[in-house]
Amino acid sequence: MNHQTKGLPKTQVYGFVLSLVLTFAALFIALKTSISFTAIMWIIGTLAILQAGLQLFMFMHLTEGEDSPAQTINVIYGIFIAIVTIGGSIWVMSFGM
Structure with a gap:
């Protein structure tokens, strides 16, 4: 099947923006908060896992096939x-x- 459509690929743009939000959230937590190092590592790890899942579904077409x-x-x-x-x-x- 050919799924080419004209216009902006909304799903990919949404996934990209959400990935940027998760990245900047991790950056903010690492640099601008005064919580313990262990808590920062757990939060960043959780955000990384969320971002990996997001990329599997948004960019790697996990739901296709x-x-x-x-x-x-x-x-x-x-x-x-x-x-x-x-x-x-x-x-x-x-x-x-």
């Missing part, structure tokens, strides 16, 4: 790889192993 389970499996695999990479990096930086 619902008939095939391959897309869902690929997303789950990608999340697994991200968790292993982040967890391994934290482990190495913390314990030097």
Whole structure:
């Protein structure tokens, strides 16, 4: 199917603006608040996860192709790889192993 339409791609623009809002919210929390470092890290991490989900749905067309389970499996695999990479990096930086 050809889904080309004339005009502005409203969904992508909305997703881009929302991504910018989440990014600037994290920046504001990191630089302009006086809450504890741990709370700042949790808030920024939560905003990062929200932004990743937003980009999956707005830009990577996660909801398209619902008939095939391959897309869902690929997303789950990608999340697994991200968790292993982040967890391994934290482990190495913390314990030097």
